[in-house]
Amino acid sequence: VLNSRMERTNGRAVGEPSGAGLGTFAGVFTPSILTILGIILFLRTGFVVGNAGLGGSLAIIAIATTVSVLTSISLAAIATNIDVRGGGDYYLISRTLGLEFGGAIGVVLFLAQSVSIAFYTIGFAEALASVAGWDSGLVVRLIAAIAVLLIFGLAWAGADIATRFQFVVMGLIAAALLSFWIGAILEFDTTTFGDAWGPGAGAIGFWAVFAIFFPAVTGFTQGVSMSGDLRDPGKSLPAGTFAAVGLSTIVYVSVVALIAGGVPIDSLVDDDGTAMRSLAVFGVLVGFGVLAATLSSAMASFLGGPRILQSLAADRLFPFLDSFARGDGPDANPRRAVLL
Helix, strand or coil: CCHHHCCEECCEECCCCCCCCECHHHHHHHHHHHHHCCHHHHHHHHHHHHHHHHHHHHHHHHHHHHHHHHHHHHHHHHHCCCCCCCCHHHHHHHHHHCHHHHHHHHHHHHHHHHHHHHHHHHHHHHHHHHHHCCCCHHHHHHHHHHHHHHHHHHHHHCHHHHHHHHHHHHHHHHHHHHHHHHHHHHHCCHHHHHHCCCCCCCCCCHHHHHHHHHHHHHHHHHHHCCHHHECCHHHHHHHHHHHHHHHHHHHHHHHHHHHHCCCCHHHHCCCCCHHHHHHCCCHHHHHHHHHHHHHHHHHHHHHHHHHHHHHHHHCCCCHHHHHHHCCECCCCECHHHHHC
């Protein structure tokens, strides 16, 4: 019944894998890892260490990772037991809990990812304006608008082209992390590390810090949003998601430990992202990492949000959304949803 309600484009149901889509690395691991290793990693990790201490920071990472791992296990159980098509989180929820639950959550997911595009591009614009020394709110808005248009062009072209852009972003983030790791290891001081176990003076409290950090680990859901563009969703979704969660956990633990051993704990309480730049061999690479992280997160939302709306529209839960079920090209690219 569900399949019969899905609009067919070019002989294929919207959301049905094309058979020539993305693999695990490009389709799930890349968007997930790039969103997890985002703006919070580069601008807020030092703040987390300063306000929670090394012990509290490791506890925060452990709790957050536990939540994401349990969610990933649920995702794996669902993805390996049903025929996964396009729509990501919405599709999985609607096929397990019913269309009513799925529809209610799907609308919110689409709106959240759409709004997050503005959030990420404004962050990108502010970071770029700061690096370039442009102290003007109008310039920030102009840069953000241009960024939205450029990312829109990539999303309009399709997931395959957009994924190639994400590989470039991954290279920039890897270079930023490598520069930080080398510099932080050289600057590591055991006395500073030992003094950092507890929070610094004037800390805001454990759960407030947890609330600031936790959104970082929710990025693994971005890979789920690409379910309709995968060659083998049942295999790629669990493998790519667990790989992204595992690698990102290692990265966060290493960054927390190295910052704790490189910068006095009291100096980190009000850190606004300078800790990683000060420890890196080339601080400018960390700046590029911030720019890349914000753009990659915006790109992931621009790809995932429209696919959720397309799948929701294909199920005809809301008649006024029916026109958004249409896809273009052999991969049923949701251009109408991208435009919205």
